[in-house]
Amino acid sequence: MALTRRDVLRLGGAAAAAMLPCGAQAASNRVEEAIAQFSGGATPRDGGVVLEVPEIADNGGAVPVRVAAEGARRIALFADGNPSPGVVVFAFGSLATPAASTRIRLAGxxxxxxxxxxxxxxxxxxxxxxxxTAGGCG
Amino acid sequence: MARPTPRVRFPKSVTAGVPFRVRTRITHPMHTGLLHDRDGKPVPRRIINRFSVRFDGEVAISVELERAVSADPYFEFEMAVPESGELEFEWVDDDGSIYGLSKRVSVNPG
Structure with a gap:
């Protein structure tokens, strides 16, 4: 490979290419296991969580995300195509509204x-x- | 690496019990540990791994971060307070450093 990763970083924007290599990561991502660990083995039912993300992200290094769930104690975010599935876990005390926004890295x-x-x-x-469109895989 | 600089924003005065928006950010590279520098040496993982906000000691929100959180971690959320008090923000670095910031939140009289 002629380019070093640093070169790729410079070309693609420093934050964009934060998660190389991308080739064999999906197989080892184990997102189901990570979710099971968060839920203590319970299978989450579909729906009931607000998850606002762009359909298309120009910069995989900083993808805006908002989560919310009425009455939630905790909300976790996972990504099934990153080198590792866990992204972030929010725990809400009684003073907080169970909703939060952040920016995350997606390798592709x-x-x-x-x-x-x-x-x-x-x-x-x-x-x-x-x-x-411009994730960690260039 | 320059020392991480935290920033927080929320209204100067709020109404008791009514949620207000809090925005936070800290300058930090969030090194994933998956990259190499120009000489081919791996850059060790170094991220902010925990962030929390307390109101007069009571945890309002606490966040566990993995390396998939973007550089210069940014969080926005809403919270309410029953009275004027101190909002305490804390970021924990992989290297053991703790970056803290404390700011007063004032409740409108009446």
Whole structure:
């Protein structure tokens, strides 16, 4: 490979290419295991979590994400095409509204999954596909 | 690396019990540990791994970060307070450093 990763970083914008290499990562991502670990083995039911993401992200190094779930104690974000599936876990105290926004890194086009633990101890999830035009894979 | 600089924004005065928006950011490279420098040496992982906000000691929100959170981690959320008090922000670095910031939130009288 003629380019070093640093070169790729410079070309693509420093933050954009933060998660090389991309080749064999999906197989070892283990997103289901990561979700099961978060939920203590419970299978989250689909729906009931607000997950706002762009359909197309120009910069995989900083993709804006907003999550919210009525009455949630915790909300976790996972990405099934990154080198590792975990992204972030929010835990809300009683003073906070159970919603948060941040920016995340995506190595390429993939699914982002938000899993919420509700006040009654059940888990819900929402999945969104994101097309990344300039992710970690150039 | 320059010392990470935290920044927070929220309204100067708020109404008791009514949620207000809090925005936070800290300058930090969030090294994933997956990259190499120009000489081919791996850059060790170094991220902010935890962030929390307390109101007079009570945790309002706490966040566990993985390396897929973007550089200069940014968080926005809403919270409410029952009375004037101190908002305490804390970021924990992989290297053990803790970056803190404390700011007063004032509740409108009446």
């Amino acid at each position: 086009s993939q699914n982002v999954i938000a899993v919420a633990e509700l006040a009654d101890g059940t888990f819900r999830k929402t999945t969104r596909a994101i097309v990344v």
